[in-house]
Amino acid sequence: xxxxxxxxxxxxxxxxxxxxxxxxxxxxxxxxxxxxxxxxxxxxxxxxxxxxxxxxxxxxxxxxxxxxxxxxxxxxxxxxxxxxxxxxxxxxxxxxxxxxxxxxxxxxxxxxxxxxxxxxxxxxxxxxxxxxxxxxxxxxxxxxxxxxxxxxxxxxxxxxxxxxxxxxxxxxxxxxxxxxxxxxxxxxxxxxxxxxxxxxxxxxxxxxxxxxxxxxxxxxxxxxxxxxxxxxxxxxxxxxxxxxxxxxxxxxxxxxxxxxxxxxxxxxxxxxxxxxxxxxxxxxxxxxxxxxxxxxx
Numbered sequence: 001x002x003x004x005x006x007x008x009x010x011x012x013x014x015x016x017x018x019x020x021x022x023x024x025x026x027x028x029x030x031x032x033x034x035x036x037x038x039x040x041x042x043x044x045x046x047x048x049x050x051x052x053x054x055x056x057x058x059x060x061x062x063x064x065x066x067x068x069x070x071x072x073x074x075x076x077x078x079x080x081x082x083x084x085x086x087x088x089x090x091x092x093x094x095x096x097x098x099x100x101x102x103x104x105x106x107x108x109x110x111x112x113x114x115x116x117x118x119x120x121x122x123x124x125x126x127x128x129x130x131x132x133x134x135x136x137x138x139x140x141x142x143x144x145x146x147x148x149x150x151x152x153x154x155x156x157x158x159x160x161x162x163x164x165x166x167x168x169x170x171x172x173x174x175x176x177x178x179x180x181x182x183x184x185x186x187x188x189x190x191x192x193x194x195x196x197x198x199x200x201x202x203x204x205x206x207x208x209x210x211x212x213x214x215x216x217x218x219x220x221x222x223x224x225x226x227x228x229x230x231x232x233x234x235x236x237x238x239x240x241x242x243x244x245x246x247x248x249x250x251x252x253x254x255x256x257x258x259x260x261x262x263x264x265x266x267x268x269x270x271x272x273x274x275x276x277x278x279x280x281x282x283x284x285x286x287x288x289x290x291x292x293x294x295x296x297x
Contacts, residue, residue, distance in 0.1 A: 069173025082166030102157035246288025
């Protein structure tokens with residue numbers, strides 16, 4: 001990550017941008033995900049494991065998750081990388097997830113994880129996923145596995161910063177997909193003899209979506225950087241990223257459906273997958289309002 005210092009409007013500030021290796025990683029992930037997207041889920045997951053994406057540092061991991069969010073990836077990558085690993089301190093034997101909310105009601109990938117990390121009063125305990133009573137529950141996103149766990153013994157709450165940042169990065173990717181679909185639609189859809197995208201009201205909504213996405217992305221990158229540096233601001237930054245991503249998805253969800261019109265409500269339209277993934281990321285581990293309140297405490 002490259003840093004540059006400057007002055008804008010009389011106020012000093014710090015700007016950062018991706019370096020060449022990080023841009024190459026993002027492009028490689030984007031191309032790889034596009035190639036394997038139509039393949040069976042097991043093949044997609046095997047590809048991610050073979051390429052070593054689970055071992056990426058926090059910022060690079062955020063770049064990977066954004067691209068997976070863009071594609072509404074169905075694999076257990078998000079839960080393994082940002083739920084299991086930060087709690088267990090290692091990669092799982094296969095896929096993994098964790099219960100760190102104190103009750104185990106909405107656990108990502110708990111119904112198919114090979115290993116599950118449990119946060120208990122005595123510390124972290126890792127158990128085989130097959131040994132837990134996990135019941136998959138229906139959620140808005142049909143590609144997302146969410147389950148209820150009945151864990152043996154007492155659980156305590158302690159959500160890792162990386163889990164919040166991972167959900168934020170995934171939501172940013174999904175929102176970016178919505179915007180790309182909207183832009184393609186309004187450029188070719190004609191109303192009153194003109195492309196829909198030529199109307200000022202449409203341009204304003206698209207611009208608002210872009211600004212919200214860039215804000216959430218910047219805060220997500222900042223959160224990932226603080227985690228990488230073990231900065232004391234890391235927990236606050238993770239709350240900020242999760243709140244910004246939640247606010248972003250709500251605006252993008254509303255405007256995305258509006259600009260697609262009735263087509264946006266159809267099952268045949270690809271828009272639904274990105275909208276559902278973004279909203280699921282907002283709902284998991286607390287909505288934007290919950291994290292704004294956490295910032296005040």
